[in-house]
Amino acid sequence: MENLKTNKIFISGDEAVAHGVRLSRPHVIAAYPITPQTITVERLSEMVENGELDSDYMHVESEHSALSAAMGASSVGARTFTATSSQGLLYMVEAMHYASGGRYPIVMMNANRSVALPWSIYGDQRDSLSQLDSGWIQVYVEDAQEALDMMIQAYKIAEHAKVLTPMMVNLDGFILTHTYEMVEIPDQAMVDKFLPVFETPNKMCFENPKNMAFSSQPDDNTEFKYQQNQAMFDAIEVIEQTEKEFGELFGRNYQSMVEEINCDDADAVLVTLGSITGTVRVVMEQLRARGLKVGILKIRYMRPFPEKEIMALSHKIKAIGVIDKDISFGYEGTIFTNVNSALAKSNASIFKKNFIGGLGGRDITKAEIEKMYHDLLAGITSNNQKTVEFFNLKVETND
Amino acid sequence: MERPVKKDFKRPTHINDYPVGPQYEAGHLAETNASWRSVRPVVDNDKCINCLICYMVCPDGTIMKTDGKISVDYDYCKGCGVCxxxxxxxxxxxxxxxx
Structure with a gap:
């Protein structure tokens, strides 16, 4: 019977984000259009124009201004939204540290896209993964529904008194932003029930004036940074609690920091981030049907990082592979670095491999994923593979 | 118009004593902030008619009344000369x- 009440519409990931933002009722939206995020901000401006959304839409001349404007509004208690991608995100970087240091719970959508040079509008995750240290909570979604749902959850998490940290919701450029899917649009009254009004500790008022966003001397700077770090750790509990409440109210549960798929009896597990999880699910199920013990660890949050979950997993499995649509030149993929640090803390001696690929929008095929699983299973018995490998180069190399 | 009261500043001893991020109730962050002043405004109270234009234009809010007469808070006056x-x-x- 519940199914009859659904309100599903056929929209792109960008549009799903716009609906998620609309339902969260931000006071201020300040954003600058950039491919492949553009449709999100276009839809939002239409919603403001036709009165569906009562929000101030600020037209700004750049991403740096967009985030700066959002910061000003957020600092005095407005719920704010901005959105960007790739070069736009990198243009925001100075303000990103300001926003997290100021503890302004801005919510941002980032359409994951390659960064220049070579110039490319297509997807990979090098833009946001280069910003793990900017103090923002980072979540990555797998499909349009999750994108919409996470916009609503993001405000609840970011604005929580124990967190007060800005949050970035990442969705893969084109693969998610421009793909149309059936998406359930939640009821506004239920979203209002789920999402409380943002209460800032920094209301601007004449009775209780404040100095805002001041500087600090060496005597105090470390303590502010300690506090910021603690808030990020505290966010883990808030994320889990928010996820639970959301699941109970809306019937969709994303399993918090990570989603483990067939990991309990798995020999080899592939770690995924974002939309690639969908393709890996298909391959994993095909291999399971053939009797291979393979699983998936879908990382949802890169910051705070699911260290506890990865440490626990490391004692159950024999091989782990990390797919990185990213490379930190001269070392390895950034997701791998993070996963490997958790593995080192758990003293797990399992076979590890980092698969680098899908850069600049190159498709990752089912055949390639199947080979990754076979590499991992082979690695359990004989460790003669390279730890870090570009898996889909189309040419011979000098190695 | 009274001279602002300087609140005593107690250094935090616990992490929870810090505000959430760098925002705090307004107040003076420094006991004095005028070391670079090269010229100081001196009020001739016989000529002064208490029109308070100096109070209105002072960018640092350092003009005050002491015993009904205009005076300057030299702990904060930077000597800009606007008054x-x-x-x-x-x-x-x-x-x-x-x-």
Whole structure:
């Protein structure tokens, strides 16, 4: 019977984000259009124009201004939204540290896209993964529904008194932003029930004036940074609690920091981030049907990082592979670095491999994923593979 | 118009004593903030008619009334001279600071 009440519409990931933002009722939206995020901000401006959304839409001349404007509004208690991608995100970087240091719970959508040079509008995750240290909570979604749902959850998490940290919701450029899917649009009254009004500790008022966003001397700077770090750790509990409440109210549960798929009896597990999880699910199920013990660890949050979950997993499995649509030149993929640090803390001696690929929008095929699983299973018995490998180069190399 | 009261600042001893991010109730962050002043405004209270234009234009809020007479808070006055420039009675002279 519940199914009859659904309100599903056929929209792109960008549009799903716009609906998620609309339902969260931000006071201020300040954003600058950039491919492949553009449709999100276009839809939002239409919603403001036709009165569906009562929000101030600020037209700004750049991403740096967009985030700066959002910061000003957020600092005095407005719920704010901005959105960007790739070069736009990198243009925001100075303000990103300001926003997290100021503890302004801005919510941002980032359409994951390659960064220049070579110039490319297509997807990979090098833009946001280069910003793990900017103090923002980072979540990555797998499909349009999750994108919409996470916009609503993001405000609840970011604005929580124990967190007060800005949050970035990442969705893969084109693969998610421009793909149309059936998406359930939640009821506004239920979203209002789920999402409380943002209460800032920094209301601007004449009775209780404040100095805002001041500087600090060496005597105090470390303590502010300690506090910021603690808030990020505290966010883990808030994320889990928010996820639970959301699941109970809306019937969709994303399993918090990570989603483990067939990991309990798995020999080899592939770690995924974002939309690639969908393709890996298909391959994993095909291999399971053939009797291979393979699983998936879908990382949802890169910051705070699911260290506890990865440490626990490391004692159950024999091989782990990390797919990185990213490379930190001269070392390895950034997701791998993070996963490997958790593995080192758990003293797990399992076979590890980092698969680098899908850069600049190159498709990752089912055949390639199947080979990754076979590499991992082979690695359990004989460790003669390279730890870090570009898996889909189309040419011979000098190695 | 009264001289602002300086609140005593107690250093935090626990992490929870810090505000959430760098925002705190307004107040003076420094006991004095005028070390680079090279000329100081001196009010001639015989010429002064208490029109308060100097109070209105002072960018640092350092003009105050002491016993009903206009005076300057030299702990914060930076010596910009706007008050002297705007005074309709030329009752404020900018006097070179002795080093």
């Amino acid at each position: 002297a420039h705007e005074c309709p009675k030329d009752a404020i002279a900018m006097v070179k600071e002795e080093l």
